[in-house]
Every structure is written in structure tokens, then in C-alpha cells.
Amino acid sequence: MFFISILLQLSLSAALASWSVSYKPHSICVFERSSVDFTCSFDYPSFHTIKTTKWFRPRKHQKQDGSQQGISVHHSEAAEIDQLYKNRTVYANQEKNCSLQLHNVSKSDIGKYFFRLETNFGKNTGSGGIYLNIAVLPFRVTVTTQKMNGRIHEGDHVTLRCSTENCTPEQGPFAWFKNQLLLPQATEKELRISSVSHNDFGNYSCGLKNSPSSADEILLDVRYRPKNVEITILTSGKIEQGNSLTLICKSNANPAVTNYTWFRIRDANISSIGFDCEFSIKAASQKDDGQYFCMAKNDMGSQNSTIVALKVEGSNRHFLLSATALLFFVIAVLLVLFGLNIRRKQFTPKKQPTKQTPAVTVTEEIYENLRKSPESEESHTNLIYADLNLPSSTSDRPHSNSQEADAVVYSLLIYK
Numbered sequence: 001m002f003f004i005s006i007l008l009q010l011s012l013s014a015a016l017a018s019w020s021v022s023y024k025p026h027s028i029c030v031f032e033r034s035s036v037d038f039t040c041s042f043d044y045p046s047f048h049t050i051k052t053t054k055w056f057r058p059r060k061h062q063k064q065d066g067s068q069q070g071i072s073v074h075h076s077e078a079a080e081i082d083q084l085y086k087n088r089t090v091y092a093n094q095e096k097n098c099s100l101q102l103h104n105v106s107k108s109d110i111g112k113y114f115f116r117l118e119t120n121f122g123k124n125t126g127s128g129g130i131y132l133n134i135a136v137l138p139f140r141v142t143v144t145t146q147k148m149n150g151r152i153h154e155g156d157h158v159t160l161r162c163s164t165e166n167c168t169p170e171q172g173p174f175a176w177f178k179n180q181l182l183l184p185q186a187t188e189k190e191l192r193i194s195s196v197s198h199n200d201f202g203n204y205s206c207g208l209k210n211s212p213s214s215a216d217e218i219l220l221d222v223r224y225r226p227k228n229v230e231i232t233i234l235t236s237g238k239i240e241q242g243n244s245l246t247l248i249c250k251s252n253a254n255p256a257v258t259n260y261t262w263f264r265i266r267d268a269n270i271s272s273i274g275f276d277c278e279f280s281i282k283a284a285s286q287k288d289d290g291q292y293f294c295m296a297k298n299d300m301g302s303q304n305s306t307i308v309a310l311k312v313e314g315s316n317r318h319f320l321l322s323a324t325a326l327l328f329f330v331i332a333v334l335l336v337l338f339g340l341n342i343r344r345k346q347f348t349p350k351k352q353p354t355k356q357t358p359a360v361t362v363t364e365e366i367y368e369n370l371r372k373s374p375e376s377e378e379s380h381t382n383l384i385y386a387d388l389n390l391p392s393s394t395s396d397r398p399h400s401n402s403q404e405a406d407a408v409v410y411s412l413l414i415y416k
């Protein structure tokens with residue numbers, strides 16, 4: 001009796017111990033439309049005969065512990081398979097191998113999956129099951145820092161995490177993009193930057209390598225004080241007297257620069273001269289000479305530009321203008337003087353007779369003394385040469401030289 005009892009207990013425990021189902025993994029995340037492998041193995045008492053193998057999924061309202069069989073995902077009798085899973089499963093169907101492959105998964109497949117074995121003497125559902133979760137695109141990037149307020153400053157430790165809705169598959173390799181350009185070194189699900197710099201500022205996205213997929217971008221908003229502060233000079237021409245000048249203070253800052261200050265150094269004195277992004281000089285003059293620099297400021301701090309030396313040239317145009325004017329003046333004066341001189345020379349002989357009215361009376365006297373030649377009456381064109389009988393030295397006759405006498409003679413030509 002005692003031996004029988006022990007034998008029975010042994011055989012019972014052996015029979016009980018032989019029922020087993022083991023799943024791998026217990027939880028799995030895959031992308032929509034991909035395939036998933038449920039790795040599974042089972043055991044049962046050796047003297048039993050398998051009647052039915054099945055994979056099932058509890059319905060949403062049912063208990064999720066495998067105690068209630070809901071939808072048949074796989075069944076040794078094909079007719080039992082739910083419409084949802086027809087043609088989408090491949091069952092290993094080997095000795096003690098219950099692995100199942102499920103194709104073209106979608107969000108509706110999310111849930112717990114169990115394997116159940118029924119024999120001629122018993123039945124067993126593997127406890128625990130496998131939880132299937134579906135990663136829904138697009139890929140998203142989340143940023144975490146050690147700080148709580150969320151603002152990222154230079155030097156912070158930053159982690160960018162690539163994720164999808166619901167869950168993120170472990171499968172890789174991942175690809176990272178900064179402003180749409182691939183970062184070749186980054187192939188992990190996480191991108192860690194131990195000390196972030198302003199160069200890391202930009203839009204980040206991620207995805208799977210060699211698998212084009214939609215991706216949302218996130219801005220890594222690294223805050224930093226103004227960098228590369230520099231002055232650009234805008235001018236209408238040369239930096240010379242009378243021209244307008246505009247000095248522009250340019251910089252790279254995040255957030256944008258809120259305050260600008262312009263400084264001029266003159267005789268070792270620094271004075272602030274403006275508070276705008278631009279500093280304008282309407283008409284430059286030598287008094288604008290000096291060294292200039294600007295200071296750009298935002299919430300993170302300030303930075304000064306390098307110094308720019310401004311030297312306003314004396315205007316060449318003005319010099320040319322005054323030189324030309326002077327030249328014209330000199331020419332004009334010379335012309336006037338020259339002209340006066342010529343006039344004097346030209347009018348001197350003519351003025352003489354008019355001036356000396358007594359000469360006219362003289363000629364009148366001479367006319368009276370003309371004697372006509374008799375032949376000249378016929379020919380009209382003939383000139384009549386008159387003999388002049390000039391008074392030898394009358395008192396009212398002008399005192400003149402021989403040339404003047406000639407002039408007097410010509411004026412006495414008479415046309416008939």
C-alpha cells in the first residue's frame with residue numbers, strides 16, 4: 001500500500017511536471033506592417049497524444065491572464081482561425097515547438113497572446129503569454145536634460161531619444177539627421193551629447209537606416225550668448241567726407257540679441273554713442289574718425305565685437321571741384337585782360353578822328369578845294385583822285401604822324 005502510494009505520487013508529480021510552455025520574449029514591440037516571431041516551446045506527459053494546438057488572444061473585455069480563450073489566432077483546425085488572422089500566421093508545427101510568425105501586424109493586433117495545448121488526457125495554457133505592442137510611425141525625437149526647467153544651455157548634458165507612438169522597437173540600426181543631413185556616427189536609439197554647444201543647435205529627426213520613413217523634427221534649442229559679433233560697414237561710396245555711412249552690428253545669438261550698444265574710442269576715452277543694431281552717420285567728416293565697436297546682449301550674456309577703425313578721407317571730389325573752379329577763374333581773368341588789351345589796340349585809330357573834331361572841319365575845307373577832271377563825267381565807276389591841297393601848318397589841324405596823314409588821304413576817296 002505504501003509502495004503503491006509512493007509510486008502513484010511519483011507518477012502524478014512526473015505527469016504534472018511535464019506540462020510546460022515557455023515564451024520568448026514576454027513582451028515585444030514591432031513596427032506596423034512588419035512581421036513578428038513568437039518563440040515558444042512546450043512539453044506534455046509523454047503518454048499523452050496531442051489533439052489540439054492553438055494560439056489565442058483574449059478579447060478586450062475578457063480577463064487577460066489566459067483563463068478565457070478569445071480569438072483564435074492559430075488553430076490546428078484551420079476552420080477555427082479567426083478571420084482577422086487567416087493567412088497571416090505561420091506555425092512551426094514541430095515536436096514541442098510552438099513558435100508562431102505573424103505577418104503584417106497593425107494596431108488592432110496589440111494585446112496578449114497565449115499558447116494552449118489539448119491532449120487526450122489533459123489541457124494546458126501557457127501562463128504569462130506574450131504581449132505584442134505595435135510601434136506607430138512617424139519617428140519622433142524627445143530631448144531630455146538633467147535640468148527640470150527645460151531650457152538647454154551650452155555645456156548641458158543632453159539626450160535625444162528616438163521613439164514612435166506606443167513603443168519603440170529595439171531593432172536598428174537607427175539613423176539620425178540634423179537639419180536633414182545624416183549624422184553618420186549616430187546609430188543608436190539614443191543620441192547623447194555630454195556637453196552641448198551652440199553648434200548643436202538645429203532640427204533633429206531620426207529613423208531606421210536604409211528605410212525611408214516619415215519623421216517629425218524637433219528643434220534642439222541651445223541657448224547661448226552672442227557669438228561672432230562683428231561690424232559691417234555700409235557706405236554709398238568711399239569712406240570719405242560727405243558720404244553717408246552705416247555700421248551694422250551682426251552676431252549669432254539664441255535667443256536673439258535684445259540690446260545693442262555702440263562705443264567709440266577716441267583719445268583713449270570710450271563713450272557709448274548708440275543703442276541700435278545700426279549706427280548711422282549721415283555725412284561723414286573727420287570728426288567721425290576713431291575706433292568703433294559694438295556690444296550685443298541677450299538673456300544669456302553679452303559679447304563685444306572686434307574694433308573697427310574709421311578714417312574719413314578728405315573728399316577728392318571737393319578738391320577737384322575747387323581746383324577746377326580756380327582754373328576757370330584764372331582763365332577768365334586772363335581772357336578779360338587779354339580782351340581789354342586787343343580792344344584798346346583796335347579802337348585807338350578810329351577814336352582819334354572822332355575825338356578830334358577839328359579834323360572834320362579840315363576835310364570839309366579840303367572838299368571845297370576838290371577839282372573834278374572833265375573825263376570822269378562819262379565813266380561812273382571811275383575813281384576820282386583828288387589832289388589835296390593841305391594847308392601847310394594850320395593851327396587847328398591835328399598834330400599827327402605820317403600814318404595818320406595816310407588815313408586822312410584814304411578817307412578822302414570819292415566814288416562817283
Ligand SMILES: *[C@@H]1O[C@H](CO)[C@@H](O)[C@H](O)[C@H]1NC(C)=O
Pocket residue numbers: 086087
Ligand atoms: C490565403 O491563403 C490561401 C491559401 O494559401 C490563398 O489561396 C489566398 O489567396 C490567401 N488569401 C489572402 C487574402 O492572402
Ligand SMILES: *[C@@H]1O[C@H](CO)[C@@H](O)[C@H](O)[C@H]1NC(C)=O
Pocket residue numbers: 041091092094097098099
Ligand atoms: C521552432 O520553429 C521555428 C520556426 O520554424 C524555428 O525558427 C526554430 O528554430 C524552432 N525552434 C527549435 C527549438 O527548434
Ligand SMILES: *[C@@H]1O[C@H](CO)[C@@H](O)[C@H](O)[C@H]1NC(C)=O
Pocket residue numbers: 033104105106
Ligand atoms: C496589411 O494589412 C493592412 C491592413 O491592416 C492591409 O491594408 C494591407 O493590404 C496588408 N498588406 C499586405 C501585404 O497584406
Ligand SMILES: *[C@@H]1O[C@H](CO)[C@@H](O)[C@H](O)[C@H]1NC(C)=O
Pocket residue numbers: 179201202203217219
Ligand atoms: C527648424 O525647423 C523649423 C520649422 O520647420 C524652421 O522654421 C527652422 O528654420 C528650422 N531651423 C533650422 C536651424 O533649420
Ligand SMILES: *[C@@H]1O[C@H](CO)[C@@H](O)[C@H](O)[C@H]1NC(C)=O
Pocket residue numbers: 258259
Ligand atoms: C535693453 O533694452 C530694453 C528695451 O529695448 C530696455 O528696457 C532694457 O533696460 C535694456 N537693458 C539693458 C541692460 O540695457
Ligand SMILES: *[C@@H]1O[C@H](CO)[C@@H](O)[C@H](O)[C@H]1NC(C)=O
Pocket residue numbers: 266267268269
Ligand atoms: C577723456 O576723459 C577724461 C576723463 O573723463 C576727460 O577729462 C577728457 O576730457 C576726455 N577726453 C576727450 C577727448 O573726450
Ligand SMILES: *[C@@H]1O[C@H](CO)[C@@H](O)[C@H](O)[C@H]1NC(C)=O
Pocket residue numbers: 263270295302303304
Ligand atoms: C564690452 O565693452 C564694454 C565697454 O568697454 C565693457 O564694459 C564690457 O565689459 C565689455 N564686455 C566684454 C564681454 O568684454
